[in-house]
Amino acid sequence: MPEALLPSARINLERATVLVLDDNGASLDILSQVVSGFGVKQLYRAETVADAQALIRTKTFDLIVSDVQMPVTDGIEFIEWLRREGGETNRYIPVILLTGHTRTSQIFKLRDAGSNYVVAKPLTPKVLLERIFWVAREERQFIECDSFIGPDRRFKHEGPPPGTDGRRKDDLPAEVGDAQTPNMSDDEIANLMRPAKVQI
Amino acid sequence: MTVRKFRPPNRLASLIKDKGGILAKDAVAAAEAGVETLRESSMAALDEALGEIDRRFGKAAPDRASENAEALYLLASRVIDVSLFVSDAGIDKAAMSLCGLADSCAAAGAWRWDAVDVHLNAMKLLRAHGAELPGEQRDAMLQGLYQVSHYKPEEG
Numbered sequence: 001m002p003e004a005l006l007p008s009a010r011i012n013l014e015r016a017t018v019l020v021l022d023d024n025g026a027s028l029d030i031l032s033q034v035v036s037g038f039g040v041k042q043l044y045r046a047e048t049v050a051d052a053q054a055l056i057r058t059k060t061f062d063l064i065v066s067d068v069q070m071p072v073t074d075g076i077e078f079i080e081w082l083r084r085e086g087g088e089t090n091r092y093i094p095v096i097l098l099t100g101h102t103r104t105s106q107i108f109k110l111r112d113a114g115s116n117y118v119v120a121k122p123l124t125p126k127v128l129l130e131r132i133f134w135v136a137r138e139e140r141q142f143i144e145c146d147s148f149i150g151p152d153r154r155f156k157h158e159g160p161p162p163g164t165d166g167r168r169k170d171d172l173p174a175e176v177g178d179a180q181t182p183n184m185s186d187d188e189i190a191n192l193m194r195p196a197k198v199q200i
Numbered sequence: 201m202t203v204r205k206f207r208p209p210n211r212l213a214s215l216i217k218d219k220g221g222i223l224a225k226d227a228v229a230a231a232e233a234g235v236e237t238l239r240e241s242s243m244a245a246l247d248e249a250l251g252e253i254d255r256r257f258g259k260a261a262p263d264r265a266s267e268n269a270e271a272l273y274l275l276a277s278r279v280i281d282v283s284l285f286v287s288d289a290g291i292d293k294a295a296m297s298l299c300g301l302a303d304s305c306a307a308a309g310a311w312r313w314d315a316v317d318v319h320l321n322a323m324k325l326l327r328a329h330g331a332e333l334p335g336e337q338r339d340a341m342l343q344g345l346y347q348v349s350h351y352k353p354e355e356g
Contacts, residue, residue, distance in 0.1 A: 005224050012221025016212060026245035027281035029238055037231025039222055062212045069277045092208035100280030100292070101299035103273075104307065122284040122292050125231035129224060136212045144204040152205075 005133040013132075017042040017060065021052045021078070022067040022098070027121075031065060031098070034125045038132070049073035049081075056082065060089045063132065068099035068110065068118075075099075076106065076113040083114040083149035091149075092142060094135040098123060114150025116140075235284065242282040246291070249278040250327060253298075259317055269306035272316075273299055279323075289330025293342045294323045301349035315348045 005011075018040045022028040025047065032045055044059065046052035049070065055061075064082070068075040075097050083091055095114070100121035102110055110118060116135040119127060140151040160166025184192075222230075253275045257264050276298040283292035298319045305311050322345055330338060 007223065007225035007228075009224045010221050011216050011224055011227060012218040013216060013227075014221065015218065016215045022281075024245075024278055024281045026238075026242055027278075030235055030242065030282070030284060033234035033238060034231040037234040038227045039230075062215060067281075069274070071274070094210065094212055100277050101296050101303075103303045105303075121280050122282070122287055124284065125228045125235065129228055129231070132212075133216070133224070136210065136216045139207070141205045142208050144206070146201055 005130045009133070011038070011129075011133065013039045014041055016040055016062040017044070019044045019046065019052060019055060019061045019064045020066070021046045021049070021064070021070075021075070023047055023070040024067070027067065030123060034123060034128055035065065037125060038129060049075075049078045052078060053081065056086050056090050061093055063135070064093060064095045065128070066095065066097055068097050068102070068106075076109050079113040079115050079150075096128070096131055096135060111153060112148055112150075114148065116151050239285050242285055245282045246279060246286065247327075249275050249282070250323060253279075254320060254324075257316055258320055264313075265311065269302045269311070273302035273306065276302060286327070286330070289326050290333075290338045290342050291323060291326050291330060294319065294326055294345055297342070297345040297349045298323070300346075304349070315351070318348055319345055 018035055020028065020031045020035055020043065022031055028045055028047060032043060035043055044055050044061075046055060049072070052064075052066070066075045066078060070078075079095055079097065082095065085091075094116045097110070097113070097115040097118045098121050099110070099118060116138070117131045119131050138151070138155070140155050143150065143152050160168075160171045165171065253272065255261060256267055256275075257272050261267075276295045279295035280292050280299070283295060286292070298316075301312065301315055301319060305316075322341055326333075326338070326341075333341075
């Protein structure tokens, strides 16, 4: 997991090209102000998925922040399109989805859309910056298969669910088993860590 | 099924580390200052959405039975969108509860007007006095709305 964003951390988004998408003009204004405040100079706004798709076809973006609930085509369908048809320069970029409420029927769709993070509305600058920092620093693998394209959804790898063997090839059994060798001595452990003074 | 696992280059990761830039706390402060300039227009958009909800779905709306739940869902979503400046009044949470109610009405294909009326009355009260209410009372009201919106008659 990436480390948390500290107030004293330095970030530079001046050269980042960001697309913001929301069908509600007032909400898009808020989002644009927030992202501009972070220092983004190349900010593109779209009020419909069709407009966003047109921009994706002609420009290279470094981040997309999109609303979920939109008429005609929603944010979930947009991200699914992006991950499959967004072109090689854009289809793997970080995406943050924003939603005020998730319909019961869309919970799994939202999880499987392929976004990097979902942020709850009403949007606050602090939370959005923390999530941008998070997606910039995360090291999740991308998964691409017939039914899903996006960052690995199982980023909290805490082993297989209790009582199962897991589905990953590298899943280890929950039971650790008996020790095969005697416990290491303190010296052996210290040697593994090799603490040493350094001159700074 | 073939599954491909890989790490695509993350341009944002390298850009954000570029020399220069600003402190995170200054970025948040600049964003908050920018958003503050939108207070008036956001509040106007909020009141417009609340007004439209009342006109179309309030007790006095003559044709509310012919409206569809999707329209109410979208209007309640609009309230959440611009409720940043009134989150201390609890309107965002009441609107979330209304979204849940509209979603369940849409799924059931039937309105629950009593529940809609309770939400609309609560949102009017929260808009007018929500921020001044004692926190416990406001939380109790929001909890009540949540229970109303998630009530399933078959579960009693």
